[in-house]
Amino acid sequence: MNHLNFRSEIQSRNRQELERFQLERLNTLIAKVLPHNAYYQSRFGCSDFSVNSLAEWATFPTSQKSDWLGKDSSGLALHHTFAEDKYRRYHRTSGTRGHPMVILDTQEDWQWWIDTWQYVLDACGILATDRIMMAFSFGPFIGFWSAHDACLHRGCMVIPCGGMSTAARIELIQTARPTVLFSTPSYAMHLAQDASTRQIDLSKSSIRQVFVAGEPGGSLPAVRSRIESMFGASVMDHAGATEVGPWGFGSSDGTAMHVIESEFIAEFLPVERKASGDVATEVNDLAPGVLELVLTSLGRIGAPVFRYRTGDLVKPSFIQDGKCNFVRLESGVLGRTDDMFVIRGVNVFPTSIDAIVRSFPSISDYRLTVTKKGAMDELLLEFESSNRVESTDQHQSSIASRLAEMLSIQLNLRFEVNQVSDGHLPRPEGKARRIFDRR
DSSP: OOHHHHHHHHHTSOHHHHHHHHHHHHHHHHHHHGGGOHHHHHHHTOSOOOOSOHHHHTTSOOBOHHHHOOSSTTOBOTTOOSOGGGOOEEEEOOOTTSSOOEEEEOHHHHHHHHHHHHHHHHHHTOOTTOEEEEOSOOSSBOTTHHHHHHHHHHTOEEEEOTTOOHHHHHHHHHHHOOSEEEEOHHHHHHHHHHHHHTTOOGGGSSOOEEEEOSSTTTTSHHHHHHHHHHHTSEEEEEEEETTTEEEEEEOTTSSEEEEOTTTEEEEEEOOEEEOGGGOEEEOOOSOTTOEEEEEEESSOSSSOOOSEEEEEEEOEEOOOBTTBOSOEEETSOOEETTTOEEETTEEEOHHHHHHHHTTSTTEEEEEEEEEEETTEEEEEEEEEESOGGGGSHHHHHHHHHHHHHHHHHHHSOOOEEEEOOTTOSOOOSSSOOOEEEOO
C-alpha cells in the first residue's frame, strides 16, 4: 500500500464513509484490548462486546485524567493493557495541572504514533530533504519525542538541541541551517526576540517553516502572524497529548485545526465545571458552539483511550477544507476547561488575553495575576517590551494605557497594566504558564 496515497484518500472521504471506517477500526481495537485490560473490563462491565454504530458508542462511559490516576508513587496510569515488561517507551504528562502521570507505549503503539504523525508532516509539507531543529528539553514529557522519530522515519535530518541555552540555539540555527523549527509558540517568539537583541534577524535565516505545539496559539491570527513575521516563515499548528496521541494538524488556511479522524473518533460534549463539593455542572454561558473535545484513539492498544474527555475547548465545524474533510476546529484549541476562570461574572480564557496582548508587536512577554481585594476581583497584567524606545516613561505609559483600554473594550473588564524590566518574567521552553489565580 502507498501510505501517502491512503492518507490523502481517507481525508477526502465523505462523513458516512469515514464513520464506517472508524467503526471497523473501533471494533477491531476493542477485540484486541478488552480481553486483557482489567481497567476497561471494570469500566464497561464486560470483557467482550462490539458496537453497531458510533451513536451507540456515544452511550458508553467517558474517562478523564483523574480516573486514571493510581495511588502509588510511580504515577503509572491505571488503564494500561499489559504488564510493564511489554512496554518500551516511558513518558509523563507535563504536570502543569496536577501530578505528572506516567504513560507507557509498546513498540507497536510507538509505531502508531510515528505513522499518525505522517499526516501532520504531510500537512506541513515536510520532505526528506528538510533539516529539522527540535527546540525542546528531551525530558520525560512527550514534547516532540514522537515528532523526532516521525521525522527520522520520513528520512529528514533531525537536529536536537535539548539542554542548550537560547543563545546556543541561535548560533546553531546559523551553523546547522535548519529549514523547519519545532517549538512551542512562546519559545519561538522568545527565540526570535533574543536573536534580535543580538542583532540577528531570524527572518533571514534558513528556516522556512515554524511548527508549533504544546500551547494554543498557532491557529490564532495575532500569534500566528507575529511568528511568521519574526521568522519570515509559514507557521503550522499541531495538537497532541501524552495520554492521547498526536491528534491534530493545522488547516491549509491556517485558521483552524483538523482532528486526524482516520486515527481518532472525535466527539463534542457540553462543557462541565466542578463546583463546590466536586459536583460537575454544565456551563451554559460560553460562546456559541464551544464544546469539550472527547477522543477515542483507534490504534493504541497498550494504553488505550476510549471516550477520553481531553479538557480542550473547541468549536467544531464540518466545512470541507479543500482536500481534507476531517472535522475542523475553528481557531484550534481555544482553551481548556481547567484554564477557564470567572472574573466578576465574566468567563475568561487565556487565549482571549493572548490574542489581545500579541496584537502589540513590541510586547515580548506578559503575566496576569488575579487577586481579590475585599469582595472585588483585581487583575494585574505585567509585560515586557522588546522595543528599547518604549522603555521610556512616556512610551511605557502609552503602551500600557492602550493595552488596558483594549482589554477593557474586548473583555469588558478593568485591568491594571504595568511594564516591568527585561528579564523579569520567566521564559520556559515548554508549556508557558502566564495566568496565576491567587484568589
